[in-house]
Amino acid sequence: MDFLFKTVITILGILTAVILLSFIYFWFQRRQQHRKHLKVQTYLKEHQGQWHAYLVHQIPLNEPLNLNNTTELTAIETILFSYSRNFSDKTIQTQISRFANKHLKEQYDKMLKSRHWNVRMNTLYRVLVFGITELLPDVQKMMKKPKSEEEYFRILSIYSRYLPDEFFAEFFKVQDRFSQYQFKKLFSVMTDDARNRIIDSFQELSTDGQYAAIDVLGKIREFNSLSFLYELLESNDTEIRIRALKAINEIKMIIDVERLMPFVESNVWQEKLLVARLFENFAVEKVKPVYLKLIEDSNWWVRNEAARVLSMTKEGRTILETVIEQSNDAYAVDVSKKFLSRGV
Amino acid sequence: MNKMDLKLTIVEEDTIFVEALKRMTEELDTKGLNLSVDSYSDGQEFLLSKPEAGNQPHIIIINDILSKRSGVNVTLTLRQLADSQRFYIILLTQGRSEDDMVHALRTGVDYYFQRPINLRAFQATLERIIERQTDGLSI
Numbered sequence: 169m170d171f172l173f174k175t176v177i178t179i180l181g182i183l184t185a186v187i188l189l190s191f192i193y194f195w196f197q198r199r200q201q202h203r204k205h206l207k208v209q210t211y212l213k214e215h216q217g218q219w220h221a222y223l224v225h226q227i228p229l230n231e232p233l234n235l236n237n238t239t240e241l242t243a244i245e246t247i248l249f250s251y252s253r254n255f256s257d258k259t260i261q262t263q264i265s266r267f268a269n270k271h272l273k274e275q276y277d278k279m280l281k282s283r284h285w286n287v288r289m290n291t292l293y294r295v296l297v298f299g300i301t302e303l304l305p306d307v308q309k310m311m312k313k314p315k316s317e318e319e320y321f322r323i324l325s326i327y328s329r330y331l332p333d334e335f336f337a338e339f340f341k342v343q344d345r346f347s348q349y350q351f352k353k354l355f356s357v358m359t360d361d362a363r364n365r366i367i368d369s370f371q372e373l374s375t376d377g378q379y380a381a382i383d384v385l386g387k388i389r390e391f392n393s394l395s396f397l398y399e400l401l402e403s404n405d406t407e408i409r410i411r412a413l414k415a416i417n418e419i420k421m422i423i424d425v426e427r428l429m430p431f432v433e434s435n436v437w438q439e440k441l442l443v444a445r446l447f448e449n450f451a452v453e454k455v456k457p458v459y460l461k462l463i464e465d466s467n468w469w470v471r472n473e474a475a476r477v478l479s480m481t482k483e484g485r486t487i488l489e490t491v492i493e494q495s496n497d498a499y500a501v502d503v504s505k506k507f508l509s510r511g512v
Numbered sequence: 513m514n515k516m517d518l519k520l521t522i523v524e525e526d527t528i529f530v531e532a533l534k535r536m537t538e539e540l541d542t543k544g545l546n547l548s549v550d551s552y553s554d555g556q557e558f559l560l561s562k563p564e565a566g567n568q569p570h571i572i573i574i575n576d577i578l579s580k581r582s583g584v585n586v587t588l589t590l591r592q593l594a595d596s597q598r599f600y601i602i603l604l605t606q607g608r609s610e611d612d613m614v615h616a617l618r619t620g621v622d623y624y625f626q627r628p629i630n631l632r633a634f635q636a637t638l639e640r641i642i643e644r645q646t647d648g649l650s651i
Contacts, residue, residue, distance in 0.1 A: 216528065220535045224631065250528035256628040 204239055211243035219247050223263045235271060245294070252297050265299035273302050280306055285316060292322040296357065301330055308334070321350060328358040336365060343374050351380030356388070367396050379411055386415025398424045406436055413442035420449055432458050437467040444473040452483040459487060463504065464497040471503045479507035515546045517568040518642065522551040523558045523586065524575045524604070533573065536635050542642060555581025564593050571600045571641060576616070584619050591620035600641060604629065 221227040235241050248264050255261075268276075272294070279291040280303065292310075295303050307326055314320035324342075327335035335358075346354075355366060366373070366381055373381060382400065385393045397419075400412035413431070422428070431443040444462050447455045462474035478484030488504040495501055520537060524530050530551045537549050552558040555578045563570065572590075574583040581589075583603045590599050603616050603624040616624060625634060 212528065212531075216531050217535065220532055224532075224535075247528055250526055251532065252628075254526065254529045254532070254628050256630050257632060260631065 204242070207239040208243045208246065211240060212246065215243070216247065219244075222267070223247075223251050223260050224257075226259065226263060233271060235275060241275070248298060261299065265301070268294070268298035268300045269302045272298070273300060276300060276303060277306060280310065285319075288315070288319060289322060292319065292326065296322070296326045296329060299330070304330060311338075325354060325357050328354050328362060332359065332362045332365065335362065336369075340369075340372060343377055346374075346376065348376045348380045348383075351377045352384055355381055355384040360390075360392075363390070364392075367393060370396075375405075379407060382408065382411040382415050386411075386418035389419050391419060391421070394419060394421055394423055398427050401427050401431075406439075410436070410438050410442065413439060413446065417442060417446055422446060422450060425450075429458075432461055437465075437470055440465060440467070440470045441473045444470060444477055448477045448480065452478065452481055452487065456487060459484075460491070463491055464495065464500045468499075471499060475503040475507040478504075479510065515544055517546045517548070518542075519566070519568055519570040520547060520549045520573070521558065521563070521570065522549070522573045523553075523555060523578065523583070524551070524573070525553050525578060527553075532631075536631060537638070540635065540642060541639055545642065547642075554578045555583065555586040559586060559589060563590065563599075564595075567595065567598065569598050569600065571602065571638070573602045573604065576603050576605045584616050584621070587616070587620045596620070602637075 215231075218229060218231070222229050233240070233244075235244070248268065251260055252264050276291050276294060279287050280295075282288050282291070288310075292307070294300065295307060304326070307323055308331075310319065311323045311327070314323060324335065324338065327338065339354075343351075355363060358366075363384075367385075370378060370381065382397070385397060394416065397412045397416050400408055403409050403412070409431075416422075428443055428446060431439045434440050434443075440462060444459070447458060452459070459474050459478055463471055463478070465471050465474070475488060478488050485508060488508050491504040492501050492508070495504075522530050522533050524533075534549055534551065537547070540547070550561075552561060555574070557580070558572075558574075559581065563572075572586075574586060576583040583601075587601050587603070590596055590601070593599075601621050601623075603621045604627055605613070605616070605624050606627050613624060623637070625637075
């Protein structure tokens with residue numbers, strides 16, 4: 169009994185000590201993090217002006233850097249991340265890349281060889297975002313024996329941006345294992361030239377790759393891809409035609425009316441809706457017959473979209489009034505009344 | 513000659529980005545203007561600062577995604593004010609769809625820039641807006 173009591177007391181004592189030590193450890197860690205955060209904020213406050221001048225106006229940095237100091241390194245990385253995320257200016261991107269290649273290369277080179285997966289992944293991300301081309305030979309070595317699927321994909325993203333020939337040699341061998349989301353990530357980070365090569369090789373892409381490529385062209389509003397997107401409207405794949413119409417809608421440019429007209433008679437309601445939306449950028453009088461047809465469509469979404477577009481202009485509202493007076497289609501009359509009552 | 517007062521407010525969470533925009537405004541051509549620049553980290557904080565007070569033209573550069581009150585939400589509130597035309601609202605967006613953009617413009621946003629923005633183009637746009645102001649035209 170006495171032994172049992174002593175054992176319980178000992179276990180409780182050990183547990184209390186462990187809990188107490190864990191608490192002290194986490195409290196200390198938190199305090200350290202907070203102190204580091206304050207130091208980073210102080211650095212940013214004192215030095216951002218100088219960094220702004222360097223990144224925007226190419227004025228050389230005049231203070232010596234101490235990149236072995238983790239606080240200073242974190243602060244500098246924070247600045248570089250923010251400028252690369254928020255500004256597209258070529259000068260800024262070039263300055264970030266110039267600095268990173270000169271001053272961060274050695275440190276990142278060691279980090280790429282880390283035993284820890286997260287360190288390697290974060291460093292690969294920095295190589296991609298900061299454009300550290302001097303580390304590409306190391307990245308290529310990693311590609312020969314990637315340690316995880318995630319690292320492989322990140323390296324491929326770096327290839328797509330900085331090593332297009334190597335990217336295409338690898339990409340077409342492995343594209344079947346990618347999801348649409350991964351395709352979009354790859355196509356979004358690549359250069360315009362590489363993206364043009366994707367357009368040239370469109371038929372070689374998997375179905376998901378084709379869908380993703382069209383979506384990305386719309387999202388980045390790639391004006392030069394318009395004629396390609398219009399060609400896709402001839403596709404036998406409904407999904408490709410719908411996505412191409414959506415992408416054209418994002419770019420908001422009608423360059424080939426004749427190619428759009430057949431969609432007014434389409435069996436697919438999404439195509440009719442997207443054409444109604446596209447013609448919003450056209451003078452209403454020129455496409456009046458189109459809207460008169462679409463507003464009497466059997467699909468609610470198509471009628472609604474046609475009425476919505478017409479209600480946006482004075483001429484369009486006159487057409488809606490005509491529909492109310494002359495149409496035999498009760499649904500068309502209803503939707504016209506609905507949008508006319510809303511006002512412009 | 514009295515200088516015209518003009519307010520410029522940046523509503524954005526990324527403090528480095530805010531600081532960069534503020535430094536850009538220091539380089540703007542503001543002859544004939546008293547330009548005062550302010551910043552807030554979210555929409556709620558900005559609205560609590562009573563932007564409705566005063567009658568000077570007010571340019572607002574606002575992010576569409578904020579932790580409290582989005583850019584579009586703030587726009588809706590400002591557009592309900594009696595003198596809402598003195599606010600010129602520039603929305604900074606992150607890959608919004610066409611429908612979202614149209615919705616933002618219909619809500620009362622005057623201009624939108626998709627991030628990442630081109631700083632030089634952004635500066636030129638702001639200068640154009642301010643120039644119209646000094647020409648005596650309403651923004």
